[in-house]
Amino acid sequence: MIVLKFGGTSVQNAEMMDATLTIAAGQIQRAPVVVSSAMSKVTDQLQEIAQLVGEGKESEAERIRAAIQERHMTCAKSFLTGENLARCLADLTAVLSEMQSIMKALAMLKEWSKRSNDTVLSFGERLSTVILAHRAHERGIDADLIDSRDVIKTDDSFTAAVPLEDLTQKLVTARVRPRPGTMAILQGFIASTTGGATTTLGRGGSDYSATIIGAALRAEEVQIWTDVTGIMTSDPRIVKNARTIEKMSYREAAELAYFGAKVIHPSTIQPAVNLGIPVWVKNTFKPAEEGTRIVPSIPGIGLKAIACKKGITLVSVSSSRMLLAYGFLRRIFEIFEKYQTAVDLIATSEVSVSVTIDNAAAVESIARDLSEIGTVGVENDKGIVCLVGQDLWKDTAFLARVFSSLKGTPVRMISLGASDINLSLVVPTDKMEESVRNLHQEFFP
């Protein structure tokens, strides 16, 4: 059996829902399990609703809810007829009126907690999959709609819930019974606690739902259908001739996702790893294009992708007292911990430490505390260029090629070797995109 996940743009309207169903139905003999996102932008709208009702702004929230209702009803009416339409509208109405009651209750309580947030956000996937399932029936596809909250169980860390693997595995295999010739449809992103409270796996979490379900069912393959053709060598908005990576390893894909490349959710790969399930990233808008295959491992060394991130702050501390002393690093990191600031890259020398942070909200307090240890420098307006590929350091020409491509760019900090698949460089923000283009030209001419 296979799992196919479709993102928000793949179900954004009737036409795309049909394209989605055509792709899944084309593989019906492989017992497809379809995992769908909410229609594009709906989760953002729900996020707004959650906030508005929490502030007691019920009528503003109601306007957004009405727009969501209108969009789903219009979509259903545009391609469903007779009994299928009647049943779909009834199902949509049931979900929408549940949403209305919850909004009313939250507005009265002026509640906006992580817990209530997840309940409000869950409605997007619940609505999109209702239409998808009825449209499948209308097209004569034998489809079964299953509520993901009944099968994916998590802890209660609302907004970023952690799946309970064993229980989920048991429930998924008991409830989702893939058979050739039939299609199961489930919601991405949403789950529930053992007590039944609705949770979510974090924004963009439908990819993760797909691999969780894929792992539970020992899928042959998980397909992530999105609106770009696979994972690319670089951001096509920055590099015009960026191209699709044909094949990459789990570790390379995970590294890119952690770094913030938006194509797949960072947790997506993890459930596939233990079982070696291949993950295939494809484009619903151009289904004939191959996309990217993410596999357990691939032979050889070499660069796969160049990513970048701006808005980085570099903090450095130096003190001659660090020489031959111990305990300095601990004291430095305790200060970042105190201000709940995550440190990304680190470089150290005998008497100094530089780190990058991408959340600079507490940087003034951090600098003040650090100044008790040594001389502190804070530099804003930095960007990180991240080169991802297996065993980059083993290619003895690699660094020479990197630095000759960056001639004229003041590279402020380098991190290589922390993982064997990543070289990160800190450069001024206004040089970042140019650096990416130059590197891309060198390695992917």
Ligand code: ASP
């Ligand atoms: N609908 C959710 C979101 O927009 C989950 C997803 O699409 O993956 O974050």
Ligand code: MG
């Ligand atoms: Mg996504």
